Amino acid sequence: MASISLRNASLDYPLYGAYDHSLKRRLLGHLIREQSGMRIIRAVDNITIEAEAGARIGLAGPNGSGKSTLLRLIAGVYPPSCGSVAIKGNIVPLLGLNAGVNLDFVAEDNIALLLRISGRKPTRAIIDEIWAFTELEERMQRLPLRMFSSGMLMRVLFATATAFPADILLLDEWLSVVDENFSAKAQARLIKLVSQAAIVIIASHDQPLLRRTCSTIINLDHGRVASTVAVEPPATHPFELREKRA
Amino acid sequence: MTPVSEPTRPSVLHIFKVYYPDLFGGTLTVIRDICTSLKDAFTSAVLVCSKSADERRNIVVNDIAVERVQSFGDVLSLPAAPTYPWRLWRKIAQHDLLALHAPFPLADLVFAFGLARKRPLVVHWHADIVTHAGLRWFVEPLMRRTLRQAAAIIVSDHVLVDRTPLLREFADKCHAVPFGIDTTKYDWPRIDPQHVNDRGRLVLACGRLVPYKGFEVLIRAAQGRNFEVWIIGEGAERARLEQLIEELGVGDRVRLLGSVPDCERVKLMCIADVFAMPSVTNAETFGLVQLEAMAAGRPVVNTALDTAVPHVARDGIEAITVPPGDSAALGDAIDTLIRDPERRRRMGLAARTRAATRYSAAAFKNGMETVYAQVLAASTSRSATSSATPGWLDVIRIAGALAWSDMRHRYVRSLLGPFWMSLQMAIVVAVLGSVIGQMSNAGVLARLPMLALSMTAWTFLNSVVLDATTALQGSASLIRDRALPPVIFLLQCTFRQALFALHNACVPLVLWLLLTPRDLSHALAALPGLLLFIACTFALSLVLGAMATRYRDLKPIIESSLMLGFLSSPVIWSTEMINHRSTIMRLNPLTHLFAVWREPLVGGHVDTLSIVYVLACLAGLTFASWLTLVHLRKAAFWI
Numbered sequence: 001m002a003s004i005s006l007r008n009a010s011l012d013y014p015l016y017g018a019y020d021h022s023l024k025r026r027l028l029g030h031l032i033r034e035q036s037g038m039r040i041i042r043a044v045d046n047i048t049i050e051a052e053a054g055a056r057i058g059l060a061g062p063n064g065s066g067k068s069t070l071l072r073l074i075a076g077v078y079p080p081s082c083g084s085v086a087i088k089g090n091i092v093p094l095l096g097l098n099a100g101v102n103l104d105f106v107a108e109d110n111i112a113l114l115l116r117i118s119g120r121k122p123t124r125a126i127i128d129e130i131w132a133f134t135e136l137e138e139r140m141q142r143l144p145l146r147m148f149s150s151g152m153l154m155r156v157l158f159a160t161a162t163a164f165p166a167d168i169l170l171l172d173e174w175l176s177v178v179d180e181n182f183s184a185k186a187q188a189r190l191i192k193l194v195s196q197a198a199i200v201i202i203a204s205h206d207q208p209l210l211r212r213t214c215s216t217i218i219n220l221d222h223g224r225v226a227s228t229v230a231v232e233p234p235a236t237h238p239f240e241l242r243e244k245r246a
Numbered sequence: 247m248t249p250v251s252e253p254t255r256p257s258v259l260h261i262f263k264v265y266y267p268d269l270f271g272g273t274l275t276v277i278r279d280i281c282t283s284l285k286d287a288f289t290s291a292v293l294v295c296s297k298s299a300d301e302r303r304n305i306v307v308n309d310i311a312v313e314r315v316q317s318f319g320d321v322l323s324l325p326a327a328p329t330y331p332w333r334l335w336r337k338i339a340q341h342d343l344l345a346l347h348a349p350f351p352l353a354d355l356v357f358a359f360g361l362a363r364k365r366p367l368v369v370h371w372h373a374d375i376v377t378h379a380g381l382r383w384f385v386e387p388l389m390r391r392t393l394r395q396a397a398a399i400i401v402s403d404h405v406l407v408d409r410t411p412l413l414r415e416f417a418d419k420c421h422a423v424p425f426g427i428d429t430t431k432y433d434w435p436r437i438d439p440q441h442v443n444d445r446g447r448l449v450l451a452c453g454r455l456v457p458y459k460g461f462e463v464l465i466r467a468a469q470g471r472n473f474e475v476w477i478i479g480e481g482a483e484r485a486r487l488e489q490l491i492e493e494l495g496v497g498d499r500v501r502l503l504g505s506v507p508d509c510e511r512v513k514l515m516c517i518a519d520v521f522a523m524p525s526v527t528n529a530e531t532f533g534l535v536q537l538e539a540m541a542a543g544r545p546v547v548n549t550a551l552d553t554a555v556p557h558v559a560r561d562g563i564e565a566i567t568v569p570p571g572d573s574a575a576l577g578d579a580i581d582t583l584i585r586d587p588e589r590r591r592r593m594g595l596a597a598r599t600r601a602a603t604r605y606s607a608a609a610f611k612n613g614m615e616t617v618y619a620q621v622l623a624a625s626t627s628r629s630a631t632s633s634a635t636p637g638w639l640d641v642i643r644i645a646g647a648l649a650w651s652d653m654r655h656r657y658v659r660s661l662l663g664p665f666w667m668s669l670q671m672a673i674v675v676a677v678l679g680s681v682i683g684q685m686s687n688a689g690v691l692a693r694l695p696m697l698a699l700s701m702t703a704w705t706f707l708n709s710v711v712l713d714a715t716t717a718l719q720g721s722a723s724l725i726r727d728r729a730l731p732p733v734i735f736l737l738q739c740t741f742r743q744a745l746f747a748l749h750n751a752c753v754p755l756v757l758w759l760l761l762t763p764r765d766l767s768h769a770l771a772a773l774p775g776l777l778l779f780i781a782c783t784f785a786l787s788l789v790l791g792a793m794a795t796r797y798r799d800l801k802p803i804i805e806s807s808l809m810l811g812f813l814s815s816p817v818i819w820s821t822e823m824i825n826h827r828s829t830i831m832r833l834n835p836l837t838h839l840f841a842v843w844r845e846p847l848v849g850g851h852v853d854t855l856s857i858v859y860v861l862a863c864l865a866g867l868t869f870a871s872w873l874t875l876v877h878l879r880k881a882a883f884w885i
Contacts, residue, residue, distance in 0.1 A: 013883065014883050016883070016884065021796070021797060021798040021799070021884075022797060022798065022799045023797035023799055023800055024799055025799075026797070072726060072729070072882070075729035076729050077725065077726055077729045077882045078879070078882050078883070079879045079880065091729065093727065093728060093729045095726070095727040095728070096723055096726075096727035098723065099723035099724045099726075099727035099728045100721075100723065100724045100728060102651075102655070104655065104658075105651070105655060105658070106658075109651065109654070113647060113648070113651050116643075116644060116647040117644055117647070117648075117724065117728060117730065118728070119640055119643075119644070
């Protein structure tokens, strides 16, 4: 079963300045014994999270408190500097919707490529299903994404990214991108996706949203856990949905 | 047979050298007991060898599917079945758990070469190799590798772990699960288990007629006494034992009964007065037959081996234990029991109680089931962990998809698509060809195909490396937001440029078809060299791609070095155009990287120096690539 286990995980994030990307500078620096000016910030500091199937964790905190970095650490983008990160189950990180998008390609090809990147085989039926969700015209499938308005583009990307259920779902600032008309439908779909995933971790500024969706809220500050709040299970739709599924 | 009701029952493949109906014996009984007692939780299958000429290779024994691989006889106690490792390798994927019944070096071969890593392995340690100890130096490393891969090792008694040096190395994996026996099978209705024949003098022994069973000692022990010895079993030693019986003149009291059906054997166990197990070597690890005799309520005479044998039936309680190979002591012990019916009754009762409590079939079943279930659970959780990060196959698949989409994109934007590049290549070759034609008076036309091909190869190498220097930055969002391993995008460069190179290759191909006598054998001879070229290119792009991402000022340096390398190599020149190769040209790796496939293509001979040079480069690059791959996760910080 899916589980996430972070034990005293820390991440030192090296901040490369303009000169830190220079090999010449670095070699010269060694010769003239210049102190290395590279700055390291501790983006994630000694965090321990144990999550089993069913966990709904919300990450809250001001900008730069390490929410996204923590999500990336869990997703395996960054190796932990110390401590251990053990993940069981397949992770679907939805951290940025427009990763891997090529605006010159037609919509259809973009969808197929994005599906391939997430390890799925794109079939006609799947692409049509995704397209149906976007509520865009059929012929637009063959237009390059460059010609789409930003709202349309987001519909396509959102529909593609959320087409398949995941064991572990990592969401960064969900829904802030989708336009008003589409929002209700997208919301419903995300909630469905969340209800199907074994573990969900959401980073957001939106406290009411976190309280609606999560069972635990972790407040981060400067990479450290400032407080952990257990949320009373609300009787709103995520719960009803889960019961219906059962 | 009933159809499998729950498809979720995990399946276990038992691996051993022989199975029913080709042979009978303790180990086979154990395998059969495991299969039948676990049939509610696991489906079992058996893969063994068989000497029999019987055409039926797949048979069903006691509801268990058995596949028998053809063997041509025994060599050093091992079946000579050359196809066994192959069959085993093929079958591994069909099962969830592998149960190897050791020792079986033929299967160790498969496990030692790591061909079964995908499935969890349980080793049932039945015995150490005793008979052909001279082959230990060869077999032991194999067995060690197998044990290292095993998720669990099952032994019949903990004493085996303490006494076997090889098992001591893996003591933390060893589980002692004593064999179990169903004592109700030995409730022979006509004879009360407590029954003792006051004037009884029947000594029973049972086992294959092989040297380690020590029947020779038992026959010698019978000399000059007045008990009778019946030996159940068949085997290669029969003729020798018969001769011994004749020589000692004990033919009236010692009988070799041969093979006996199971129910008859139970009856014989029940009517015997003393059960003897005179085994002489540690190949006897447990002695399932003595447990059967105990279940039948018989007193046992066993031997003081370094194995579980004297622990199953303990000296003075259920048995009299004598030194192995000592026929006088064995005879004395039997005589002691024969003369003392009360002691026989007492020991028999103790034996039956011990068999029913300490060695119950239920405990055996539970023990096996627990170990199997633990191993399966551990392996599924491990495989789930590994699926969290894409495997190598996924990496290649994603890189391929990305490269393919890059190429399609070129087609989308223009009518000619990547053939623009082919056209460009054709123009370059035409211009270069005419220039070179001015410089030397040799036949220009004949040299054009090679020039075109060299330019194609050079373009490939150059663009792969240059692409790689910016690939990671270009895919920053996929690396950071979709958590894709950075190596995908370096691989994508090679794939993409390989696809473009195939388009460019039209030019040399057309020229080759038009201008030269077509000799396919030369093209085949050039293939290994070409593969070396591609491998070096990929490794170079991996190393330089990662370094150029970390140190941005490397890119211009790489660009100019490649150009220098190109100009100081005979890529556009052919060897005869330069009479005295300059030192720089000889030191230039590009010279040799091209020589290894260009020379065979024109029917020439590759200089050994070139091959050594290229192989050394490849070795160095492979090492550097390995270092790069180790550190590539940090690339997420660099982009």
